[in-house]
Amino acid sequence: MAGRGGLLMLENFIGGKFLPCSSYLDSYDPSTGEVYCHVPNSGKEEVEAAVEAARAAFPGWSSRSPQERSQVLQRLADLLEQSLEELAQAESKDQGERGKTITLARTMDIPRAVHNFRFFASSILHHTSECTQMDHLGCLHYTVRAPVGIAALISPWNLPLYLLTWKIAPAIAAGNTVIAKPSELTSVTAWMMCRLLEKAGVPPGVVNIVFGTGPRVGEALVSHPEVPLISFTGSQPTAERITQLSAPYCKKLSLELGGKNPAIIFEDANLAECIPTTVRSSFANQGEICLCTSRIFVQRSIYSEFLKRFVEAARMWKVGIPSDPSADMGALISKAHLEKVRSYIKKARMEGAQILCGEGVDKLNLPPRNQAGYFMLPTVITDVKDESCCMKEEIFGPVTCVVPFDSEEEVIQRANNVKYGLAATVWSGNVGRVHRVAKKLQSGLVWTNCWLIRELNLPFGGMKSSGVGREGAKDSYEFFTEVKTITVKH
Numbered sequence: 001m002a003g004r005g006g007l008l009m010l011e012n013f014i015g016g017k018f019l020p021c022s023s024y025l026d027s028y029d030p031s032t033g034e035v036y037c038h039v040p041n042s043g044k045e046e047v048e049a050a051v052e053a054a055r056a057a058f059p060g061w062s063s064r065s066p067q068e069r070s071q072v073l074q075r076l077a078d079l080l081e082q083s084l085e086e087l088a089q090a091e092s093k094d095q096g097e098r099g100k101t102i103t104l105a106r107t108m109d110i111p112r113a114v115h116n117f118r119f120f121a122s123s124i125l126h127h128t129s130e131c132t133q134m135d136h137l138g139c140l141h142y143t144v145r146a147p148v149g150i151a152a153l154i155s156p157w158n159l160p161l162y163l164l165t166w167k168i169a170p171a172i173a174a175g176n177t178v179i180a181k182p183s184e185l186t187s188v189t190a191w192m193m194c195r196l197l198e199k200a201g202v203p204p205g206v207v208n209i210v211f212g213t214g215p216r217v218g219e220a221l222v223s224h225p226e227v228p229l230i231s232f233t234g235s236q237p238t239a240e241r242i243t244q245l246s247a248p249y250c251k252k253l254s255l256e257l258g259g260k261n262p263a264i265i266f267e268d269a270n271l272a273e274c275i276p277t278t279v280r281s282s283f284a285n286q287g288e289i290c291l292c293t294s295r296i297f298v299q300r301s302i303y304s305e306f307l308k309r310f311v312e313a314a315r316m317w318k319v320g321i322p323s324d325p326s327a328d329m330g331a332l333i334s335k336a337h338l339e340k341v342r343s344y345i346k347k348a349r350m351e352g353a354q355i356l357c358g359e360g361v362d363k364l365n366l367p368p369r370n371q372a373g374y375f376m377l378p379t380v381i382t383d384v385k386d387e388s389c390c391m392k393e394e395i396f397g398p399v400t401c402v403v404p405f406d407s408e409e410e411v412i413q414r415a416n417n418v419k420y421g422l423a424a425t426v427w428s429g430n431v432g433r434v435h436r437v438a439k440k441l442q443s444g445l446v447w448t449n450c451w452l453i454r455e456l457n458l459p460f461g462g463m464k465s466s467g468v469g470r471e472g473a474k475d476s477y478e479f480f481t482e483v484k485t486i487t488v489k490h
């Protein structure tokens with residue numbers, strides 16, 4: 001939808017129609033400072049209209065069979081896949097020259113969005129229920145599950161379509177209708193997906209998307225009395241706010257939050273594999289993935305060798321404009337976020353830590369038009385104390401700390417000594433050790449001798465301040481349905 005001056009003007013998608021909004025937000029391309037598109041600044045009125053549409057669509061959609069809903073999800077996956085390149089270009093550009101590389105959008109973001117619909121189109125066909133018998137009392141007990149109703153889905157800017165579809169797919173597969181609110185910073189691919197819904201056979205009102213800011217439209221959505229369920233991915237402060245607003249209604253909550261993820265590298269690790277993988281786990285998507293590594297514990301006997309090779313490899317990690325297919329990472333999402341990340345490095349310096357490469361050490365090499373962009377080099381910090389904010393707080397940027405350890409017991413205690421508990425990697429050739437250490441780590445996810453190999457069938461999520469609940473085939477199905485136990489005396 002072209003708007004004023006030919007700029008992209010997004011519209012809310014409610015009841016199967018694109019609807020204009022009474023006011024708009026300007027979305028800026030920060031590397032040029034120019035307005036790139038206009039995003040609806042939705043509020044209570046738009047949420048009310050979306051609730052009305054979702055309510056009206058619920059009886060029809062929830063009464064369809066899993067097989068019928070599965071076919072719709074498959075068709076939507078096919079249509080998204082046919083639009084992969086267009087979506088990838090938009091996903092990369094939507095963050096302007098500040099964000100995701102075209103290569104990552106092409107190979108990770110959009111393919112995973114397609115897979116999310118394919119995966120839940122299949123998994124919805126294979127759930128079983130439970131049954132027990134009390135023959136001595138002539139009773140049979142069994143469970144049934146039914147969709148909850150209208151699901152509020154709130155997603156962040158770091159993996160826009162990837163995370164939005166990770167919520168939409170299981171929610172509608174289970175028979176719910178949804179009202180989604182993507183991040184106001186990255187709304188374009190959600191809007192593009194809406195153009196495919198009718199062709200996929202998604203009935204009007206099953207998927208509704210309201211664009212805008214968290215405090216205005218997000219809060220109107222999460223506090224609406226007819227929305228019994230909220231799935232949120234983002235920051236802990238926002239999760240706290242959503243929990244407060246939803247508490248009076250006892251809403252079901254799934255909160256996927258941040259991490260301060262450790263990599264634990266034992267002296268028998270295969271460094272030829274460990275180093276490139278740990279560079280990727282530290283700096284992929286500019287370090288703006290909740291699963292990224294931001295603390296690296298290396299056994300002392302190999303610490304010097306690891307550090308030398310890791311810094312060399314980090315310096316090879318190419319920072320470039322997102323449209324450059326050879327770039328390994330683009331720029332950060334916003335000036336404010338760049339300054340937030342830089343502030344951690346300033347604090348580290350003030351604490352006497354060493355910055356071995358990256359910010360303030362090496363020079364960025366960018367085309368003149370992009371030097372105003374929010375770029376930052378992969379940065380490695382050493383000689384930093386466990387109590388430092390760089391070792392305790394989620395930085396969410398291309399920054400990782402490397403520290404030595406001596407014993408297995410010591411490193412487990414130190415790795416667990418943060419408020420987060422999302423993901424970890426453990427590197428060792430000793431199979432007994434990887435099992436033993438993995439079981440003792442306070443993380444919802446532990447990858448050993450690898451990173452980000454995702455098994456969507458199994459629970460995904462964190463413990464402690466990394467969130468509440470899990471997502472995955474069975475976990476998302478249980479979250480997006482209510483269970484009932486029925487007893488029959490025969």
Ligand SMILES: NC(=O)C1=CN([C@@H]2O[C@H](COP(=O)(O)OP(=O)(O)OC[C@H]3O[C@@H](n4cnc5c(N)ncnc54)[C@H](O)[C@@H]3O)[C@@H](O)[C@H]2O)C=CC1
Pocket residue numbers: 154155156157158181182183184212213214215217218219222233234235236238239241242256257258259289290337394395396
């Ligand atoms: N762990 C993770 O997956 C992520 C963590 N973050 C962390 O959060 C920080 C801020 O990033 P943001 O994307 O701004 O995260 P955020 O938590 O502020 O926003 C995430 C989503 O929540 C919405 N939202 C914000 N305030 C809301 C409210 N009061 N009620 C309802 N919805 C609301 C936003 O519009 C967005 O759609 C980052 O610097 C990073 O540290 C950000 C993105 C993902």
Ligand SMILES: N/C(=C\C=C\C(=O)O)C(=O)O
Pocket residue numbers: 156158159163166233234256288289290291454460
């Ligand atoms: N929740 C996030 C990533 C999830 C990745 C996955 O499901 O594979 C995040 O970065 O916020």
